[in-house]
Amino acid sequence: MGSDESGSESSVIVTGAGPTGMTAALALHARGVPVTILEADPQDRERPGSRAIYIHGATLHTLEQNSPGLGKKLADEGIVWPTRRTLWRGKQVFERTYSNPGGSGELPHFTSLPQVWTEDYMLEALEDAGVEVHWDSPVETVESSLDGVRVETEDGDEWEASYLVGADGAGSTVRKQIGAEFDGEESKNSFVIADVEEDPENPRRLERVFHYDHPTVDGRNVLLVPFQGGWRVDIQCKETDDPERLANDDVISNLVATTLGERYRDRVSWVSTYQFLQVTADRFIDDHRRVLLAGEAAHLFAPFGARGMNSGIADADAAASAITVALQSNVDSVRRAEVEQYAALRERSAAWNKDAAGQALEYLQGDSPVTKAKKRLAAAASDHWERAGEWLDDAPYGPHGSPPTSVGQY
Ligand SMILES: Cc1cc2nc3c(=O)[nH]c(=O)nc-3n(C[C@H](O)[C@H](O)[C@H](O)COP(=O)(O)OP(=O)(O)OC[C@H]3O[C@@H](n4cnc5c(N)ncnc54)[C@H](O)[C@@H]3O)c2cc1C
Incomplete structure (x- = not known):
C-alpha cells in the first residue's frame, strides 16, 4: 500500500x-x-x-x-437516432428506420x-x-x-x-x-469538424446521414450525426484543400447552412481540423x-x-x-x-x-481503383438492390464485429 x-x-x-x-x-x-x-x-x-x-x-x-x-x-x-441514411451525389441510395433502440x-x-x-x-x-x-x-x-x-x-x-x-x-x-x-x-487528408446547436423551435429529424460527394460542398464527403443538443458536421477535405480555410468562420457557416439547413448558419459552437493518427x-x-x-x-x-x-x-x-x-x-x-x-x-x-x-x-480516402469502382457500381445498383445501398451506408465505419475479448481470439 x-x-x-x-x-x-x-x-x-x-x-x-x-x-x-x-x-x-x-x-x-x-x-x-x-x-x-x-x-x-x-x-x-x-x-x-x-x-x-x-x-x-x-x-x-x-x-x-x-x-x-x-x-x-x-x-x-x-x-x-432511429434512422440511418446515405446519399450519393445528392441522390438517396439507402435509408433504414428502426422501430426500437x-x-x-x-x-x-x-x-x-x-x-x-x-x-x-x-x-x-x-x-x-x-x-x-x-x-x-x-x-x-x-x-x-x-x-x-x-x-x-x-x-x-x-x-x-x-x-x-x-x-x-x-x-x-x-x-x-x-x-x-x-x-x-x-491519415492523408484532413477533416473539418463542427458542432452545431440544435434549433429547439424546429429541430431536424433524428438521423445519421452520410453524403458521398455532396453536390453543394464541392463534391466532398460529409457526415451529419445528431447528439443530445446538437449536430456534428464532419467534412472530409480534398487533398488540395487548406483545412484552415474551410474552418474559417464564414466558410464553415456556409457549409453548415448548405448541409444542415439555413437556420443552422449561426449555430456553430465549435470548429476543429484534424488529421488522424x-x-x-x-x-x-x-x-x-x-x-x-x-x-x-x-x-x-x-x-x-x-x-x-x-x-x-x-x-x-x-x-x-x-x-x-x-x-x-x-x-x-x-x-x-x-x-x-x-x-x-x-x-x-x-x-x-x-x-x-x-x-x-482507406475506404474513404484511398486511391484504390477497385474500391472507387465498387462504390460507383453500388450507387448505380442501389435503386434495385438494397444490399448495394446498405454496403455504401455501412462501409465508412469499418467492419462490423468487436475486438478480441480473450488472448486466444483473433
Ligand atoms: C473530434 C473528435 C471526435 C471523436 N469522436 C469519438 C466518438 O464518437 N467515439 C469515441 O469513442 N471516441 C471519439 N473520439 C476520441 C475520444 O475523444 C478520445 O478517445 C478520448 O477522449 C480519450 O480518452 P482518454 O481518457 O484516454 O484521454 P483524454 O480524454 O485525452 O484524457 C487524458 C487526461 O489526462 C490528463 N493528463 C495529460 N497529461 C497528464 C499528466 N502528465 N499528468 C496527469 N494528467 C495528465 C489530461 O489533462 C486529460 O484530462 C473523438 C475525438 C475527437 C478529437
Whole structure:
C-alpha cells in the first residue's frame, strides 16, 4: 500500500481524469481497491467540443457494472437516432428506420451525447464513491521497481503506489517515462469538424446521414450525426484543400447552412481540423509489470466506428481487473502474469481497432481503383438492390464485429 506525503493511502494511482482514467478509478473502487487520480488540468477546466459522442452499448454495460446507475444515466441523457441514411451525389441510395433502440436489458444499442457530459457524470460518480481527484497535478516522472511505483508531479509532490494506470491521453508522460513509443501512420487528408446547436423551435429529424460527394460542398464527403443538443458536421477535405480555410468562420457557416439547413448558419459552437493518427504503443506495460497504459496513452485511431473513447473504457475495465487480481497474490510470477495478460489482450484489441479504423479510412480516402469502382457500381445498383445501398451506408465505419475479448481470439 502506497501513500503521498500527507499519508493518504492508495494501492493504485491513475494519471488523467479523462474518460479512461475516470473509468479505471471507478472500476478499481468497485473491486474494493483504494485509488487516487492525479490530473494535470485545473478543476474548472473547459473541455473542447462534443468529441466522443457515440457510446457503444457494450461501453454502457461496462460503466453500469462498475458504477450502478451510470450506464443508465448516460443512456437516459443521450439520444438514439432511429434512422440511418446515405446519399450519393445528392441522390438517396439507402435509408433504414428502426422501430426500437435495440440493445439488451435496460441499455440501448448505443447512445449519443457530448463527451463533456459523459465526463461530468463520471466525475459525479467518483464523488459519490469518495474517490479523490487531485487537480493541477501533472505527473512529471515515473519510476517503477519490483515492489511498486513512485511518481512525482510537476510541483514536486511524490506519490507511491503498488500500481499505476497511465491514462494521461495522447501526449502521455507515463508512456514516455516507461520508454514505450507510438508506432503507426497519419491519415492523408484532413477533416473539418463542427458542432452545431440544435434549433429547439424546429429541430431536424433524428438521423445519421452520410453524403458521398455532396453536390453543394464541392463534391466532398460529409457526415451529419445528431447528439443530445446538437449536430456534428464532419467534412472530409480534398487533398488540395487548406483545412484552415474551410474552418474559417464564414466558410464553415456556409457549409453548415448548405448541409444542415439555413437556420443552422449561426449555430456553430465549435470548429476543429484534424488529421488522424493511427498508432499504438509498442508496449502497454513497463519492465516491472507495475505500470499499465490505457486509452489514448496507449493508442490513437481514426474516429470512424467510434473506437477511441469506447476502447479506452474497455482498457480501463481490463486494467482494473488485472490489478485487482495481482494485488490479491503474494506470488510475484502470478502478479506479473496478470499484468502481462492485460497487455496481451489490450494490445491485440488495439491492433484490431487500428486495422478496423484503417479499413474505414482507406475506404474513404484511398486511391484504390477497385474500391472507387465498387462504390460507383453500388450507387448505380442501389435503386434495385438494397444490399448495394446498405454496403455504401455501412462501409465508412469499418467492419462490423468487436475486438478480441480473450488472448486466444483473433
Ligand atoms: C473530434 C473528435 C471526435 C471523436 N469522436 C469519438 C466518438 O464518437 N467515439 C469515441 O469513442 N471516441 C471519439 N473520439 C476520441 C475520444 O475523444 C478520445 O478517445 C478520448 O477522449 C480519450 O480518452 P482518454 O481518457 O484516454 O484521454 P483524454 O480524454 O485525452 O484524457 C487524458 C487526461 O489526462 C490528463 N493528463 C495529460 N497529461 C497528464 C499528466 N502528465 N499528468 C496527469 N494528467 C495528465 C489530461 O489533462 C486529460 O484530462 C473523438 C475525438 C475527437 C478529437
